[in-house]
Amino acid sequence: EIVLTQTPATLSLSPGARATLSCRASQSVTSYLAWYQQKPGQAPRLLIYDASHRATGIPARFSGNGSGTDFTLTISSLEPEDFAVYYCQQRNNWPLTFGGGTKVDIK
């Protein structure tokens, strides 16, 4: 199965700062990668699909980039509601797999 490694495990930033999250795949997933946001006590929410396409209703401050094995999620200016855990997920091969997550917390 494809292993997705997310770095860093925790990112401590202030509101208004730029956040850059990384997801590396153990083999190419072409552009078939998504990003999800999960807040405490809530189900995840789809942010980005196919590496760079924002899902419906997702603000423009969220952007995704990458292809092959290396991907990034960028939050251009952190809003208070953006402090959460972020997961990447690939759909290039079965089984579908998620990364271990990056927690973005308030510095």
Next chain:
Amino acid sequence: QLQMVESGGGVVQPGRSLRLSCAASGFTFSRYAMHWVRQAPGKGLEWVAIISYDGSTTFYTDSVKGRFTISRDTSKSTLYLHMNSLRTEDTALYYCARDEGYYESTGYVDSWGQGTLVIVSS
């Protein structure tokens, strides 16, 4: 509005069975593939299984193959997960989730239920 409500979780002994249900509403259930995704307490997300919109195709993560079966009843707009030979490592919150694709699965999840908790313990 779109809603998925899971049920059937609880405390079960290792080796026993459990069936989870997910009642869907607010969308045409028969036109979407559906997933089960789980999350162990304090841990990350783990994809479990998918069933195509018509029930003809299923895929599973390796750790549940041969033990879990995903199925659906279109007449009841309900998704199921039959879990046999449960292990302590199956303890998790189990989410029912809708695939983002219309008819054809994309492998991404665009809507989630709130989950049902399964605890496997002696």
